[in-house]
Amino acid sequence: MQFSSTLIQGTLVKRYKRFLADVQLPDGSIVIAHCPNTGAMTGCAEPGWKVWLSESNNPKRKLLYTWEVVLTEQQHWIGINTHRANVLVKEAILENQITELVGYENLQAEVKFGEENSRIDFLLTDPQKVDCYVEVKSVTLLDDGTGYFPDAKTLRGQKHLRELSLIASQGKRAVLFFCVQHSGIQSVQVARHIDPDYAKELKQAMLNGVQVLCYGCEISSEKIHINQSLRFFS
Structure with a gap:
């Protein structure tokens, strides 16, 4: 971008x-x-x-x-504008930069889904694949090389995890995508010390089949783009 x-x-x-x-x-x-x-x-x-x-x-x-x-x-460069995360992920998907999300024919944004009046960031569809629901979160909290999410308690984030769990239980693909807008972050963990309820919801979501992807960005005053996969530790 x-x-x-x-x-x-x-x-x-x-x-x-x-x-x-x-x-x-x-x-x-x-x-x-x-x-x-x-x-x-x-x-x-x-x-x-x-x-x-x-x-x-x-x-x-x-x-x-x-x-x-x-x-x-x-x-360290940090992307402050969290709204850019969706732009970055969409751009990376369309340019086949996200290995795990390659091969879908269609991409729709802000699609209604679930049972709690939610909208998924991206719905990827293809005649040859099951539908893939992608929820994007921006990560900027750094501690000793590790990024943490969330950086504050988030009831909205917990709701999104429940919705993704429901999608996964229906046999569809559900993806939680951490877009890391901080050049100092080398891996990502759930911030259970900040929001233990979110950590519990994420653990259950992963048990239900929700996939977690983490990608870092190259950031400057001229551009930001997703450039590497990062490890996630639950």
Whole structure:
């Protein structure tokens, strides 16, 4: 995924109210940027770190800037915009970069499914294969080379696991896809110390046949793309 326009570099002043961030631009001015990340963002939003913003050309938008990436003091690149995860995974599937998801004829996004009023991120179909339901999660929480999900308690995430379990029990293919937008993460684990209920739901989902895939990304101020498979430890 190539950013559609050149990102604007700045310095993070602070993130607050979950969706807002103050960023100082090179000319010394401070702008308020939209922070498209609802998680705790632990280790991703330290004041003084270099950040890059995209700028909207829509004059009706209240906030013209969106926080896209950050470079930590350890020189790790992190994709802040969780909405990009679906774009990255879709791009990688269509370009046959995800070995486990190659060979499907059709891809649909945001399809209603399950029994709890859910939408699956991607439904892959092919006349010669069983339907494949793919739920995407963005991973950015790092601890000693390991990425953890979730970074905060998530009832929504637990619901998605129940829905995937149901799909798997019906003989269809169900995939939980961890899109790792952090260059320092080398493997992924479930964060049972943060959300033990999510860990329990994931264990049951895997027993029911839900498949877990983890892929890392190459990240810069110009582009982000999925480039490698990572190990998952439940």
